Every structure is written in structure tokens, then in C-alpha cells.
Amino acid sequence: MKELIPVADLDQNPVSDENDENTGTLQVGLQPGLESAVITLTGRDRPGVTAAFFRVLSAHNVQLLDVEQSQFRGYLNLAAYVGVDPARVERLREGLDETLRGHGQSVSLDLASDALSSSPRSTHVAVVLGNPVTAKDVSSIGQTLANYGANIDRIRGIADYPITGLEIMITIANPEPGGGMAMRKALAELTTELGVDIAIERAGLLRRSKRLVCFDCDSTLITGEVIEMLAAHAGKEAEVAEVTERAMRGELDFEESLRERVATLKGLDASVIDAVAADIVLTPGARTTIRTLHKMGYRTAVVSGGFIQVLEDMAADLELDYVRANTLEIVDGKLTGRVIGDIVDRARKAELLREFAADSGLQMYQTVAVGDGANDIDMLSAAGLGIAFNAKPALREIADTSVNHPFLDEVLHILGVPREEIDESDLEDGTYRRVPLEATAR
Structure with missing residues (x-):
């Protein structure tokens, strides 16, 4: 796996904080005559607890250096790093205990001369x-x-x-x-x-800083393989599978295997494209993921070794910012068995990611790529964050991280987006939906 590096270490944006006086732990001085202490409070959360806590501190002229409060499943945790007159420590301790016991809280006070003044x-x-x-x-x-x-x-x-x-x-x-x-x-x-x-x-x-997420299509953004879906309509599953097997043995590169597989579709009526497009099934969580990324100001893209004619309606429905795939040649309403234009292969996927980033005014460290196969290796390697989604071993080996559950929502969580915020946003715009899931035992 490649090591992610901070902006400061990127060639395109060198930064040094060697002489920055604000780098590192923030040092806050105690007022003369005070000693540092850490006070912690825990108990069931209820209105007025925080106000009572600070009212006691105020009565004893306590200096605040750092405060952290959190609420977890109805329980409150409040901690303060303070400066206190050593002659008043016991009275402060007694005042806190007496006042907050009535609020159902437990309080501790420990002198902490060696405590850091910030996290x-x-x-x-x-x-x-x-x-x-x-x-x-x-x-x-x-x-x-x-x-x-x-x-x-x-x-x-x-x-x-x-x-x-x-x-x-x-x-x-x-x-x-x-x-x-x-x-x-x-x-x-x-x-x-x-x-x-x-x-x-x-x-x-x-x-x-991430602002662009680029997805592979087959078995990543959607559950199936477009070429296999087309082959099924042509009754050519066996021929396509045989070419795929040869490619996996290394006898054919991606372009050769693509052209051979497409050749098996020669003479198929072009209406099959609409039929296959209608059969596309999005990966669970795909719609939520794309919708949430857009709300956060991300740009989204799909690059596919499949075919643009099959994917364009899906891409429009998801409102993807960029869509690139191969183009099937159609003459007189029939597939010719050929692909026209540049082939979207392994190298081309990485090139397209760079093009999308440049068009969006982004640096490459601000990009994320998600894919499942060897054809995505260059793209994931080029991205600031490469995510292997239920991927082949060759891709997992070079990816920054791997996702091995069948939910594309995991991409959001890897980016640090909590489910609570996703749900709250979806409730506001009426898109909230949770499908019952069977627990996976292990």
C-alpha cells in the first residue's frame, strides 16, 4: 500500500512549518500563584449541569485552560484543565461534589502539573x-x-x-x-x-481537502458487468467468458480482450443497449453516496471499460459531473462488433482522472479513486486516496485501503462522514430511507 503524504510533502505544494511558532502543542500559561488541575464530571445528561459546574468554578476564581464536553447515549462527560489556587483546592472539591451530586453527577479533581495544556x-x-x-x-x-x-x-x-x-x-x-x-x-x-x-x-x-471522487463502473458503481449483460442478450456468454479467461491468464491485454469480446456482439440489434441499460442495478449505497458527495461540494465521476451508450442515462440520473467509457460502433441500427475512439483502459483511466482534476481546479492529492480490478491500478495509484472496493488481490495490494463489504456508503465513512449527518440531511430533503438488512454473523 502506498503511504499517504501530507500537503507539506507534496512536490506540487511544498510547505514548511519549521519556523512556525504556532506549530505543535499550544502552551497556555497559568496565572501567577495557581496550580494546574484536571476536573472531570460524568453522569446522566440533564439541563443545568454544565451551568452548575462552571458556577462552582467561578466562585473559586478558577482559570480555564481547556474544556471538552461530550454526550454519549444520554450520558454526559465534561472535563476541564484549569488553574486553581492551591489553598482553595479542597474547598473547590467539596463545592463541586456537593453541588453536582444533586444533579446526579460524579466529579473528580486531580492536581496535574505535568498535564499538557492542549490535546x-x-x-x-x-x-x-x-x-x-x-x-x-x-x-x-x-x-x-x-x-x-x-x-x-x-x-x-x-x-x-x-x-x-x-x-x-x-x-x-x-x-x-x-x-x-x-x-x-x-x-x-x-x-x-x-x-x-x-x-x-x-x-x-x-x-x-478531497473534492473529487472517481468511480470505476462495473462491480463498483453497479453490481454487474456490462459486456456480460450484452453477451447474454446475444447468446454469446460462453464466447465472452472464454476471452475473459484468456485475459486473466495474461494471454491478452485489456484492449485486445475488449475488442475480441465486442466482436462477439456483431449483428446485435442496437435496441439491446436500452434493454441492458434498464437492467443496470446500482451497488447498495451508490445513490446515497453520490447524493451526499454532491451536497458536500464534491465533484463525482465514473470511468468505465464498458460502453457510454449503456451508461449515459444512469450517469444523468445520478447527476455525475464526468462520464467516460468506450463507444460501440452502430451502423444501420446494428452493432458492428467494433469499438470506436480511444479505449478506456488502465492507463487511460489514470489520464482521465488527471483531466477531471485539472478541469475542476484541483490537485491530485484532492482526488479519490474507487475501483475493483487490475484495470483500476493506475487510477488508484494516481489518486490522493485509492480505495479498493471488494477488489481483486492485485488492486488491494496497491490501494491505500480496501472495502470488503458490499456497501458503497463505506466510501463516505472512510472520508470521515458520520451516518448521523447523512441521515439528518436526507431527512431534511425527503430522501431518507433505510432498507432492512440481515445481520452477518462471523
Whole structure:
């Protein structure tokens, strides 16, 4: 797997923070005479708790240095890093306990002279996706991270449908480009052992800078293979399968195999194109994924070794920004068995991704490519983030991450989009829909 690198390390956008005084941990000074302390509060969430907490702090002239509050399934967690007069520590502790006990809260106060004044900046983020995700999975992932000196900073849930998703913020021991490769490899090996998907990339602005997602079509954006669907209408499944097998043995390259397979369609009535187009089935989650990306301001594209005449209606329905595929030659309403124009092969897919990025005014590190086969290797290698979707081993080997569940929504979660936000947006525009799913036991 190729190592994702931050914007600072990209040739097209070199940046140095060597002399930046604001880089690293923010240092906030205590007022004279105060000592640092960490105060934590937990309990069932209810109105007025936060106000009561800070009212007590105010009564004891506490200096605030950092605060973090979260609510999880009806339970409140509130932590404050503060400066406190050492002579008033016990009175502050008593005041907090007395006041907040009435709100059903537990409070602790610990002097913490060695505490950092701000949270560490996580270097990487890992997204764990599975159906289900178990405590054993997280234990194994956590131990693997620890084996390579990585620390888990924060964990949050980002999906409960159609799979469970966790986002884990991590600080690794060696944040330099390439420093996490051994850890990445170990996590990749865990995916097969545990049966969950683990995607890891650098945290920070680079992750949020993606603005173009380009999909392969067959067995990625849609569930079938267009050439096989056409062959079925022509009664040529066996001939097409034989050519495909030769290509898989390395006897033919993609262009040769495509031309041989298309030749079997010679004489087929052009109306078959409409019939096959009507039979196209989108991959589960495809419509939600494209719709959500558009709402977020992304551009979307599909590049296919299939045929533009079959895909153009689907692309229009999804409102894709870019669509490229091969063109079947049609003469007098019949397929001639030939393809005209440039062939969309492995190299051409990467070229098209670069063209889409340039047309959108984007750098390549702002692109994402999603595919399933060897024909997508160059495209995924060229993209800022390459996602192998239920892919062949050759593609998984070079991809930044692999998705092995049949839901395209996983792409959104890898990009850090929580299911809650997707659902809220869909509820607002009336597109919300959850199809009942059978749990996958393992």
C-alpha cells in the first residue's frame, strides 16, 4: 500500500512549518500563584449541569485552560484543565461534589502539573467498518497500534447502518512520511483475520481537502458487468467468458480482450443497449453516496471499460459531473462488433482522472479513486486516496485501503462522514430511507 503524504510533502505544494511558532502543542500559561488541575464530571445528561459546574468554578476564581464536553447515549462527560489556587483546592472539591451530586453527577479533581495544556494533534485516523464490530476487534486493533508505539487519542462512532463504523484518532511514534508503513501492513493483515475493514490515512487538513471522487463502473458503481449483460442478450456468454479467461491468464491485454469480446456482439440489434441499460442495478449505497458527495461540494465521476451508450442515462440520473467509457460502433441500427475512439483502459483511466482534476481546479492529492480490478491500478495509484472496493488481490495490494463489504456508503465513512449527518440531511430533503438488512454473523 502506498503511504499517504501530507500537503507539506507534496512536490506540487511544498510547505514548511519549521519556523512556525504556532506549530505543535499550544502552551497556555497559568496565572501567577495557581496550580494546574484536571476536573472531570460524568453522569446522566440533564439541563443545568454544565451551568452548575462552571458556577462552582467561578466562585473559586478558577482559570480555564481547556474544556471538552461530550454526550454519549444520554450520558454526559465534561472535563476541564484549569488553574486553581492551591489553598482553595479542597474547598473547590467539596463545592463541586456537593453541588453536582444533586444533579446526579460524579466529579473528580486531580492536581496535574505535568498535564499538557492542549490535546495532542493526532497524526493519523483509522476507520474501522464491519458487521458486526466486536470488542475483540477493537482490542486486536488497539494492541497492534500499541505494538508499533501508536497511541489512541479519541474514538467515536460514525456509522450504525448498513454497517458499524468507528473512527479512531491516532498519534504514531514516527509521523514522517513512510514512518507508519509497518503499522499499516500489520493493520491490513488484521482485516482478513477479523473480518472488518480498516482504513488509515493521515489526519488533518489533507484528509478534509478531497473534492473529487472517481468511480470505476462495473462491480463498483453497479453490481454487474456490462459486456456480460450484452453477451447474454446475444447468446454469446460462453464466447465472452472464454476471452475473459484468456485475459486473466495474461494471454491478452485489456484492449485486445475488449475488442475480441465486442466482436462477439456483431449483428446485435442496437435496441439491446436500452434493454441492458434498464437492467443496470446500482451497488447498495451508490445513490446515497453520490447524493451526499454532491451536497458536500464534491465533484463525482465514473470511468468505465464498458460502453457510454449503456451508461449515459444512469450517469444523468445520478447527476455525475464526468462520464467516460468506450463507444460501440452502430451502423444501420446494428452493432458492428467494433469499438470506436480511444479505449478506456488502465492507463487511460489514470489520464482521465488527471483531466477531471485539472478541469475542476484541483490537485491530485484532492482526488479519490474507487475501483475493483487490475484495470483500476493506475487510477488508484494516481489518486490522493485509492480505495479498493471488494477488489481483486492485485488492486488491494496497491490501494491505500480496501472495502470488503458490499456497501458503497463505506466510501463516505472512510472520508470521515458520520451516518448521523447523512441521515439528518436526507431527512431534511425527503430522501431518507433505510432498507432492512440481515445481520452477518462471523
